[in-house]
Amino acid sequence: SSVRDAMDALTDLQPDRDRITADILRGLSSTPRQLPSKYFYDAHGSALFEQITRQPEYYPTRTELQLLQDCAHDIAKVVGPRLHVVELGSGSGRKTELLLHALREPVAYTPIEISRAALLDSITRLAPSLPDIEMLPVCGDFTHPVQLPSPQREPARHLVFFPGSTLGNFAHDDAIALLKAMRETMGPDGMALIGIDLHKDAALIEAAYNDAAGVTAEFTLNLLRRLNRDIGSDFDLDGFRHRARYSVPRLRIETELVSQRAQRVHVDGQAFEFAEGEAMTVEYSHKYTDAVFARMAADAGLQVTAHWNATDPAFGLRLLQP
Numbered sequence: 001s002s003v004r005d006a007m008d009a010l011t012d013l014q015p016d017r018d019r020i021t022a023d024i025l026r027g028l029s030s031t032p033r034q035l036p037s038k039y040f041y042d043a044h045g046s047a048l049f050e051q052i053t054r055q056p057e058y059y060p061t062r063t064e065l066q067l068l069q070d071c072a073h074d075i076a077k078v079v080g081p082r083l084h085v086v087e088l089g090s091g092s093g094r095k096t097e098l099l100l101h102a103l104r105e106p107v108a109y110t111p112i113e114i115s116r117a118a119l120l121d122s123i124t125r126l127a128p129s130l131p132d133i134e135m136l137p138v139c140g141d142f143t144h145p146v147q148l149p150s151p152q153r154e155p156a157r158h159l160v161f162f163p164g165s166t167l168g169n170f171a172h173d174d175a176i177a178l179l180k181a182m183r184e185t186m187g188p189d190g191m192a193l194i195g196i197d198l199h200k201d202a203a204l205i206e207a208a209y210n211d212a213a214g215v216t217a218e219f220t221l222n223l224l225r226r227l228n229r230d231i232g233s234d235f236d237l238d239g240f241r242h243r244a245r246y247s248v249p250r251l252r253i254e255t256e257l258v259s260q261r262a263q264r265v266h267v268d269g270q271a272f273e274f275a276e277g278e279a280m281t282v283e284y285s286h287k288y289t290d291a292v293f294a295r296m297a298a299d300a301g302l303q304v305t306a307h308w309n310a311t312d313p314a315f316g317l318r319l320l321q322p
């Protein structure tokens with residue numbers, strides 16, 4: 001597509017103020033409090049995430065990019081020609097670029113991305129260098145059902161691309177539900193290519209979510225800034241602190257915003273009291289062992305049919321099929 005055609009094809013399902021407000025009210029009313037990490041990604045949040053990926057401590061992005069570069073040819077052989085690639089949480093599209101350039105005659109590309117700014121930037125960058133691929137962008141939350149746009153040319157099959165260990169941001173049962181939804185999207189002869197961060201030294205993992213420059217802390221706090229702007233809440237950004245700790249038994253980073261004092265926050269006319277030291281979970285980043293991941297896939301009716309690994313630091317790509 002041309003950039004113009006890609007923009008014309010855009011489907012807009014971006015969460016509106018009411019949907020965001022309902023999700024935040026639910027999260028503030030639960031015990032312990034927990035806000036959905038998908039709302040990190042407004043324009044500024046996506047830009048901060050890109051900055052995280054360039055921090056020396058944050059190993060996942062550069063490791064996965066290198067892995068994709070090294071394996072792209074092999075992956076292209078395994079998945080076959082004329083695919084419709086559907087990407088969940090496509091962000092900047094840097095990984096997609098590597099994949100699409102390696103695939104044989106890909107027919108169409110559907111990035112589903114909650115951050116409109118990130119989506120428009122990625123399409124503007126990708127479309128000119130991939131003119132033979134029909135770009136069918138969707139701005140929306142990929143955890144809600146999305147009607148896939150139909151390409152003009154018939155694809156051989158669908159490939160769901162889900163890199164970045166974004167699966168790790170989902171609690172166990174939600175991750176299985178998402179894998180099941182992916183199985184529906186790909187159809188009986190489809191596939192999914194999923195990036196997963198693998199369990200490793202806890203100190204290395206913890207450092208990746210506590211970079212010395214403080215970009216991750218800024219990224220976490222930006223959640224409150226965007227909520228204040230978009231749903232009219234009154235979170236005091238100086239009243240909360242970023243904390244990210246790795247739980248070895250749960251194999252996950254637990255990122256929290258910790259209230260620095262007793263305080264009251266208002267959302268949509270409702271008041272919420274925070275105690276000093278009270279922690280509100282804002283993100284999980286699960287790390288996986290092969291056994292845990294294969295089990296989750298199986299619970300969703302999928303099998304691991306190929307795998308590619310980076311070592312030191314460990315990171316994996318898994319091909320799943322029904």
Ligand code: AVJ
Nearest residue numbers: 052164165166169209216285
């Ligand atoms: C969205 C999965 C790529 O969980 O590692 C990075 C988001 N949060 N630093 C992750 C994130 C804090 C990231 N992914």
